[in-house]
Each structure stands twice: as C-alpha cells, then as structure tokens.
Amino acid sequence: MQETLKQLPSKAAEKHKENKKFFTKLKKKPPKHLDTLMVELHEAEFERTDCLTCANCCKTTGPLFTPKDVTRIAKHFRMKEQQFIETYLRVDEDNDYVLQSVPCTFLGADNYCSIYDVRPKACSEFPHTDRKKFQQISNLTLKNVAICPAAFNIVEEMKKRLPY
Numbered sequence: 559m560q561e562t563l564k565q566l567p568s569k570a571a572e573k574h575k576e577n578k579k580f581f582t583k584l585k586k587k588p589p590k591h592l593d594t595l596m597v598e599l600h601e602a603e604f605e606r607t608d609c610l611t612c613a614n615c616c617k618t619t620g621p622l623f624t625p626k627d628v629t630r631i632a633k634h635f636r637m638k639e640q641q642f643i644e645t646y647l648r649v650d651e652d653n654d655y656v657l658q659s660v661p662c663t664f665l666g667a668d669n670y671c672s673i674y675d676v677r678p679k680a681c682s683e684f685p686h687t688d689r690k691k692f693q694q695i696s697n698l699t700l701k702n703v704a705i706c707p708a709a710f711n712i713v714e715e716m717k718k719r720l721p722y
C-alpha cells in the first residue's frame with residue numbers, strides 16, 4: 559500500500575485531463591443506471607481495499623465537522639461543544655469547522671479511528687463513490703483520486719464501463 563500511496567499523486571496528475579473530460583461528459587448526460595453502477599463499483603472496490611492498511615484520507619486531509627457532528631462527538635468526550643471546538647477545530651476559508659491539523663488527532667498508530675462510532679458524517683461517507691447523483695461531485699472526485707487509491711480505481715473502472 560505504501561508504494562501505491564507514493565505513486566498516487568503522479569498517477570492522478572497523469573489522468574487529470576482525461577478524468578476532467580470524462581466528468582464533463584458525465585455531467586451533461588448521466589446514464590440512467592449511474593446510481594446502481596456506482597454502488598456496484600464502490601462495493602467491488604472496497605472488497606479489495608482494506609482502509610486499515612491505508613488511512614491516507616485521515617492522514618492528509620481532514621473532514622469538515624457539521625453542527626450535528628460537533629454535538630455528537632463533544633457528547634462522546636463529555637465535553638462542552640465550545641470546549642471541543644476550541645481543543646480540536648478551526649474555521650476554514652469556507653467557514654466550515656475542520657481539524658486544526660492533519661494527520662487527524664483521532665487516528666491511532668494502527669490506523670484505527672478512536673472515535674469510529676461517532677466519527678464525522680464526512681468520514682463515514684468518504685470517498686463518496688456510492689452516493690446518488692455521483693456526477694454532482696465531479697470536482698471533489700477529481701481531487702479525491704489523488705488522495706484515495708480506492709477512488710482512483712473506481713474512476714478508472716467507471717471510464718471502462720461508461721465509454722463516452
């Protein structure tokens with residue numbers, strides 16, 4: 559996995575133009591079965607990929623924390639919400655709460671998430687490859703393929719299955 563992660567940014571950069579073109583076409587004319595196809599590709603990829611050998615999302619990019627995430631996680635730590643925010647979060651340029659630093663402070667050396675059961679919604683949904691109307695998050699996916707080897711593989715498979 560370490561070698562895969564090392565090569566991922568350059569592999570993603572090589573594919574960027576092709577991927578951008580593909581997503582432009584996908585957005586214009588998404589196929590009717592896109593939602594079911596994405597669930598199929600997502601499930602097949604995560605049968606092969608073990609996130610515990612990777613954790614690259616937790617190490618290199620943090621989630622945003624919704625107000626519900628803050629309430630749930632602060633409660634988990636028996637902290638006041640404001641205290642939780644001041645200890646772990648900052649406000650980013652989009653006015654969202656994000657981690658003060660990466661790797662995520664809740665990530666263990668064994669790649670386990672210490673707040674797994676109450677983790678932010680964005681973490682539980684990452685890399686969002688099984689969400690409905692996948693064409694709507696093309697820009698985000700173009701970035702995620704350079705972070706997440708599973709997202710990279712899913713997009714490669716999409717291009718084979720949906721030859722525009």
Ligand code: SF4
Pocket residue numbers: 607608609610612613614615616684685705706707708709
């Ligand atoms: S979601 Fe992607 S980046 Fe995150 S741990 Fe799994 S394979 Fe790695």
Ligand code: SF4
Pocket residue numbers: 615616620621662663664665666670671672673674677678681
């Ligand atoms: S909260 Fe957990 S899943 Fe989310 S980035 Fe941190 S360690 Fe990863």
